[in-house]
Each structure stands twice: as C-alpha cells, then as structure tokens.
Amino acid sequence: MSHHIVEVGELQHQYADGTCAVTSISFRITHGEAVAIIGANGAGKSTLLLHLNGALAATAGTIRIGDTLLTPATVPQIRRTVGMVFQNPDDQLFMSTVAEDVAFGPLNMGLSGAELEARVVAALTQVDALYLRHKAPYHLSGGEKKRVAIATVLAMSPDILVMDEPTGGLDPYARRQVMELLSGFQHTRIVASHDLDMVLELFPRTIILCQGKVAADGPTTTIFRDRELLARCRLEQPLAMQGCPVCREGAKQ
C-alpha cells in the first residue's frame, strides 16, 4: 500500500508577487495516518495543501505520492490518488445539481452508465446526503454543502484525502456531522484547520507551520501540551485542554 504515502521534501513556494509562502517544508505521512496541519493565518497551510495534488507547482523541492514523484506528467495520475476538499464549498460545487457535481470527477475518469450512477449514490450515501441529489447547490445549507463537497471527492475513490478547514463556518451540529464522517474514513487524511479541538479529537499527529516552515511535527497530545511552542506559533491550547472557566473562577475564590 505504498501509494498511500505522502512525502514532501524541502518544499518551497514563492508566489508571482514575490511572497514566499512556504520556505522549507519536509515531512513523511504513511498509510492510513490522520495528520493535522495547523498554524496561524498566513503560515502557509493552504499553499502547502495546494501542492499535494499539483494545483500549485513548487518553486523548489519534491513531492512524492507513493512511488510517484509529482511532475507535470504525473499530475493526472496523482489527482486520482489525492482527493482535495477545498475550504469554500461554493468553489467546489459548480454544477447545477448535487448529483451532477458528484458525477463530475468520475465522468472525467471515464466512468458512465450504471457504474457512474452507483458511484454517485455510494458517495452521497456515505456523507448522508442522498436526499439532496436533485437539489441545486445554492439551495443547500453550509453543512450540507460541505458534506456534498466531500462526496464529490469520495466519488473518485481517492487513497488520500486532503481537506482545507473542513469544519470552518459550520454550526456545532454540522461540525459534529463532518467530524464523525472524518473519523469513519480509512484513507490517509491530511487536514489544515484552526479547529484545534477537532484536531485533538481526531488527529493523532500534528504538524505546526510557522512562517512557511515546520515548527513542530509529532503526536498531537505532546504538541498541545507545549504552551510556549504554541504561543510562539500564534496558537493556543484547544479549549478542551484549557480547563473549565467556571471551575477556574471557583478555585480562585
């Protein structure tokens, strides 16, 4: 199962305007791992994610998905392996109905007829959104959009799931729904998020990015105990680790 491995070596990315969003990032993620990438705004999380399936081309460094080195020639193959769920579902859902949107990827992979239909139904069922199949994307709520966006990627049967802010902007119920989905997946999962409580709950490994570099990479619980490190990277402990504010007040009195 070596194709589930993601290996990033000395990755650099400079935008056309000269901004160096990623200066030097290296890590290796193995099969079935669930890894969270956290960091302040502008730390380079989204830029890093966009490299993982070739949406952005690296200025320097290498990306290897399984045994395949990411090059312009291997990008189509890598996009089948690495499914990317973008931050804003409105950017991801561009067809006129949910079913058509979910079918978009498999159609491009050459599927058709009953096989295509089965893929669409299976992906929508997996995210509990089959009842939305004939709806137009703009009629959906935020949580529904997010789940359908995940289904559009699941329909392509990727080995690796990459998600940018999967719980961003969702109400608590919808957030919990997405989290339950994420915890049920067997894929290698790479998620960028500011939702540190979700990270603590679902992702055993965390990589902290700070100013385009890896500031820490290790077990989530260890990293979240290091308050000094978190503060240096403009982060703080998840609320679940901060203790109950009411009890704290009580203890002072």
Add this chain to the structure above:
Amino acid sequence: MRSVEGALLDFRQLERLAERDSPLHHVDARAKILATLVFIICVISLGRYQLAALFPFFIFPVVLIAGGGLPVRYLVSKILLVIPFVLVVGIFNPLLDREIVAIAGPVQISGGWISFFSIVLRSLLTVASALILVSLTGFPALCRGLAQLGLPKVFVAQLLFLYRYLFVLAEEAARLKLARDQRCFGGKGTGLASFGTMIGHLLLRSWERAERVYRSMLSRGFAGEFHCPSGSSFGVGDTLFLLGWGLLLLAIRLYDPARLLGLLLTGGVQ
C-alpha cells in the same frame, strides 16, 4: 431601483416554477425548445400589417400556462417589463406611416398604428413563450436540451457556469452593498466613487473565485473536455407534443384562421 436581493428572489421564483410537477414539465426540453422556436418564427414572420393574424397564436402561451399551472400574474408582470423597450421601438410608426388602411365606423386607422400594435403583440407573444419555456423546463435542463440539439459543449458549459455563479456573485454584491450602506449617512458615500470601487472589488473577487473553481475542477480530473450530463430520452409523448404544436402553429401561420373566420362571418366564403 430594485434591490439585488429582490432581483435574485425573483429569479429563484422562476426556478421554483420549473420544479413543479405537470405533464408539460415532463416533456423533453428539446421538444419544448423546438416548439417554441417554431412559434417564434411563425409569429415574427407575419407581415407588419397582419395584426389580426397574430391573435390565434395566443393559443400557444394560453394552453401552456394553463397546462403547466403557471401563475399568470407573475408571468404577466415579467412580460410587462419589456413593454417600455417595445414602445420605444414602435412609437414612431404611427407618426411616419399615416396612410389610412382601415376604417372602423367613425375611426380611421392608419397603417402606422396597425404596425405599432403588431410590434407590441409580437413582442408580448415571443417574450411570453420564452418565459414559459424557462418556467416549464428550468435553466439547467434547457441547457442540456440545447447541448443535445447540437449546441457546442463549451457554450453550454458557459451558460451553466453563468447560471451557477450568478447567485454567488449577486449575493456577494448584496453583501458589499449592505456593508457600504451601513456606513453611509444621508446619501453621502453612495455615489459613483464607492460604486466604482465596489464593481472593481467584485471583478477581482470573481477573478479569484474563477481561479479557485478551476483548481477544484482540475483536482477532479478536468482535462479540457466538459462532459455534459446526458439528459432524458425523447419519447412518444415528446414527439407528439412537438408534432402537434408544430403542425398547429404552421397551420395557423399558413391559413390565418382569423381571416377565415372574418370571411365566414361577413359571408366572404362561398
């Protein structure tokens, strides 16, 4: 001026009409497109003085509105929106063409007035038929129908994207406007200067969004060819719908039932 949100709601209302359930809603989009096309060609191909010949054509919109259970008041309000444009186009006809072509009792009617009313009627009929087509079919199904009729996929994709992102863009515009209006007092700040930068912002945001959408398309294997989802198949009912309307409309166009009825009533037919 109407608000952006109002216009958006109005458009969604049209979309909701297409979600209704009636036998006419189930007719294949291609049959409806072609029947509407035949209707429009028949109506606009009439001579400019053939005012009476236009009236039998009302059967097409009337039957479709009744059969599809469409709200008449809503459709009429939409159709009336084009009236000012039509009036501008036709208003000079009565002034330029003063030749008397008909006499109704004491009233002398000039050719200009006849052709003016003919323009108005033809506009109402054609706009009504287009609106009814969208209300009975829905925009996405209409695009699929056009694709099946041979419209290049790239145009269909453009139309579908336009439709999809119209709402997103309009909502963005509405948010920008709200944010501006909250900080405008006594009409200050609502002028061209702020309007210009808002339009600029919208353009830049749309640009960035287009890049993100394209990226997400690439991520899902898009390689230049847009696979339009296939529409429904063309059944017997669809053929009957198209043939029935096609023949009826052509018959109305060729034999002018209004004139025949007139001749019958005045004893002109032997």
